[in-house]
Amino acid sequence: MRKLIILASGIALTASLSACGKSGMNRNRPDEFAVARQAPLVIPPDFALVPPQPGAPRPQDVKASDQALDALFGGSAARSAGESATLDAAGRSAADLGARSTAGSPTTPVVDKGGTTSEIIAAPAGNGREASAGTGAAAPQPTTPPAGTPQPQ
Known part of the structure; x- marks a missing residue:
């Protein structure tokens, strides 16, 4: 009798679990984050407006x-x-608007600081949202100290 009850409850459990896929629990629902609501209606201040x-x-x-x-x-x-006081003290009003063109000119005498400086000067002016930085150079190789130099421990 006990075996029959265990067998019947096992069959009932298996039958109830096999019906889970057909219950509609896995239906496609709208994404609540993708649903956009319309803005509320606004009463115009001027009632002579055209619809x-x-x-x-x-x-x-x-x-x-x-x-x-x-x-x-x-x-x-x-x-x-x-910030405004700092910019005024730095001479914001006297700044040359063509400084990038002057600095990037081939006739301007400059000290060679590498390709990074040239890339910065050649970058288009903007608000900095697309800014990125990188050296593009290989990592420096460690040097061995001269003979007789004390080694740090």
Whole structure:
């Protein structure tokens, strides 16, 4: 009798587990992070405005990628008083706007600092979002000290 109960419960357990794939638990659901909600309706301050054209984009809609960038990095921050004072003391107003062109000119006498300096000068002006740095040179080889030099322990 005991063997029969164990056998029957094993069969019932196997039968109940075999039906799990058909229960609809693995159906395709929408990705809650990919669902974009529409911005709420805004009451215009001027009621003489013409209604929007059908199919035209809503002016209060903002792209999700723009919202993500603003959330991650924020907008461009205003310069603080200390930063402005430092730039003024450094001569921001007297800066030559063509300094890169002058420095990159072949007729300008310069000290050879290697290819990295030339790459920096040749880089296009920008806000620094695409900036990258690298030397491109091989790692320096360790040198052996001259004979008779005490070795660090």
